[in-house]
Amino acid sequence: MKPEPLTHQKVMLYPLWVRIWHWCNAVIFILLLASGISLHFADPAAPLIPFAVARVIHNLSGLCLTLGFVLYVVNNGRSGNFRHYWPVFQGLIGRIMKQTDYYARGIFLGLPHPIAPTWEQKFNPLQQLTYLAIMYLLVPLVIVTGFMLWVPEWAPGQVLGMDGLWPAAVLHYLLAVALGIFFITHLYLITVGETMTSQIKKMVTGWEEISIHKENDHERR
Amino acid sequence: MTKPCVTQTTNSWPHNALLSLVLMVGALVPLALQADDSVANVAEKNARCLRCHGMETLRYQELATGNMRDFHVDAHKFSQSNHGQQGCVTCHKGDFAALPHRPENTNQYHSCADCHTGDKVLQRMRLVGITAQYKKSVHVQRGVSGFDCFSCHNPHESRLEEIKKPAGNIVDRDNDVCLKCHGTRESAEEKHRIIPKAPLHLKEVRCLECHTPRPGSVIHAIEPATRAERTCEACHSRDSILLTKLYKYRLHESERRTGFINGVVLSDYYVIGMTRHPLLDALGILGMGGAFVGVMVHGIGRWLAARRRQNHET
Numbered sequence: 001m002k003p004e005p006l007t008h009q010k011v012m013l014y015p016l017w018v019r020i021w022h023w024c025n026a027v028i029f030i031l032l033l034a035s036g037i038s039l040h041f042a043d044p045a046a047p048l049i050p051f052a053v054a055r056v057i058h059n060l061s062g063l064c065l066t067l068g069f070v071l072y073v074v075n076n077g078r079s080g081n082f083r084h085y086w087p088v089f090q091g092l093i094g095r096i097m098k099q100t101d102y103y104a105r106g107i108f109l110g111l112p113h114p115i116a117p118t119w120e121q122k123f124n125p126l127q128q129l130t131y132l133a134i135m136y137l138l139v140p141l142v143i144v145t146g147f148m149l150w151v152p153e154w155a156p157g158q159v160l161g162m163d164g165l166w167p168a169a170v171l172h173y174l175l176a177v178a179l180g181i182f183f184i185t186h187l188y189l190i191t192v193g194e195t196m197t198s199q200i201k202k203m204v205t206g207w208e209e210i211s212i213h214k215e216n217d218h219e220r221r
Numbered sequence: 222m223t224k225p226c227v228t229q230t231t232n233s234w235p236h237n238a239l240l241s242l243v244l245m246v247g248a249l250v251p252l253a254l255q256a257d258d259s260v261a262n263v264a265e266k267n268a269r270c271l272r273c274h275g276m277e278t279l280r281y282q283e284l285a286t287g288n289m290r291d292f293h294v295d296a297h298k299f300s301q302s303n304h305g306q307q308g309c310v311t312c313h314k315g316d317f318a319a320l321p322h323r324p325e326n327t328n329q330y331h332s333c334a335d336c337h338t339g340d341k342v343l344q345r346m347r348l349v350g351i352t353a354q355y356k357k358s359v360h361v362q363r364g365v366s367g368f369d370c371f372s373c374h375n376p377h378e379s380r381l382e383e384i385k386k387p388a389g390n391i392v393d394r395d396n397d398v399c400l401k402c403h404g405t406r407e408s409a410e411e412k413h414r415i416i417p418k419a420p421l422h423l424k425e426v427r428c429l430e431c432h433t434p435r436p437g438s439v440i441h442a443i444e445p446a447t448r449a450e451r452t453c454e455a456c457h458s459r460d461s462i463l464l465t466k467l468y469k470y471r472l473h474e475s476e477r478r479t480g481f482i483n484g485v486v487l488s489d490y491y492v493i494g495m496t497r498h499p500l501l502d503a504l505g506i507l508g509m510g511g512a513f514v515g516v517m518v519h520g521i522g523r524w525l526a527a528r529r530r531q532n533h534e535t
Binding site: 039040041042043044047050051052055103107108109110149152165166168169170173174176177178180181184185187188191 | 497
């Protein structure tokens with residue numbers, strides 16, 4: 001059961017730079033997915049986006065993604081926003097179970113969210129681990145393999161007797177599929193807030209209502 | 222097949238500037254070369270010609286045009302070629318005993334079809350079809366002067382089997398043929414600004430891929446530039462023209478049937494849009510589609526549950 005919070009308080013959990021980055025990323029993701037699908041499943045008879053156009057879109061938005069990513073990593077470290085990504089390992093499994101159970105059952109019964117955002121940890125553990133993997137593993141890898149495809153000279157010449165571009169391309173493709181799956185579920189999870197739009201509002205205004213417990217009460221704001 | 226032993230006798234000729242062509246022609250020493258047909262050994266006969274023509278330095282600049290004329294015949298490559306067992310004089314009819322050779326003989330060449338009429342070679346080479354294609358090519362249509370089969374095929378080096386060599390070598394070899402007249406690689410890149418990554422494309426595909434009509438096997442019907450391939454999807458798609466042109470020789474039927482079309486190509490090239498593995502494609506579609514269906518089902522479930530709760534309350 002959820003411990004009773006002492007107080008509720010509205011705090012700025014999503015500072016302006018995070019929100020700008022987030023919405024830019026959203027647009028970039030859509031562009032990359034649409035153009036990437038067009039490039040991979042290229043077909044003169046049924047082009048989603050013509051190959052030549054898709055290539056330009058993909059390269060430019062790939063570049064934007066990279067820029068955004070670098071700024072994000074730097075800012076995340078400097079502003080302390082990274083703390084939200086690093087899991088508190090104690091009791092992590094239990095909290096993961098709790099959150100999974102919520103999505104599997106609680107949400108259908110109309111129960112409240114089991115893990116409320118706090119000043120220290122704004123994400124629930126599932127979100128947290130997903131974002132950590134996405135932003136610090138999948139996205140950097142997709143960027144690196146993307147650059148190899150852009151400038152093939154940067155790809156390893158040979159891997160296991162195959163052209164070095166090949167593993168890069170397959171990895172890029174698989175990462176893209178994973179990121180696509182993430183994107184779809186991410187869109188869906190917008191709707192699981194207190195109300196249908198509360199998640200969107202939060203990402204627009206940056207304010208989040210958090211519960212202040214005794215143990216993590218602090219003056220740090 | 223026994224390779225004729227062509228002895229290169231250039232060492233009997235001091236290989237230096239003194240015996241450069243200018244001097245030789247200037248000296249006008251008549252050489253008693255017997256065109257003796259009774260000599261059974263073709264190689265020995267050829268060696269007489271190769272004594273001079275085996276020298277790499279056997280070339281001069283034509284005063285009138287400034288063009289370099291090369292009279293060198295690579296003895297080794299010749300012996301390896303399809304005509305390696307033929308005598309020089311089989312094709313070069315006439316009297317080459319005197320030097321300078323008699324002017325009336327010098328430009329008397331046979332075309333491929335002069336000798337290969339109705340024989341097995343002719344059939345294997347599909348010469349009739351190729352000649353018909355050739356006649357439709359932009360070079361013939363525009364009447365490029367002095368243009369014939371030998372503008373592209375060195376009669377002393379051509380080998381049919383070479384076509385089956387790995388694609389990389391084929392690209393270089395075939396493109397060098399065109400670049401002999403169409404400028405350097407750099408100037409070719411200049412002309413192909415319209416294609417992104419032109420240096421890469423000119424290195425990895427042949428001029429013929431884009432400058433001949435689809436579908437493959439009509440590489441001799443070179444078209445004007447206005448008709449050149451500029452649709453990226455022609456190559457960057459599953460039904461890539463490369464599979465019927467450049468990579469034709471490397472694809473095995475079995476691999477094509479199992480859907481693993483790019484089995485052979487795969488290991489050497491990755492061509493975006495073409496090099497696709499059906500399993501990976503299915504995985505991608507299933508993954509994304511599954512996620513979509515999953516969230517839909519979850520959403521509908523939530524909606525139904527919420528409605529039921531509401532009904533209970535009222």
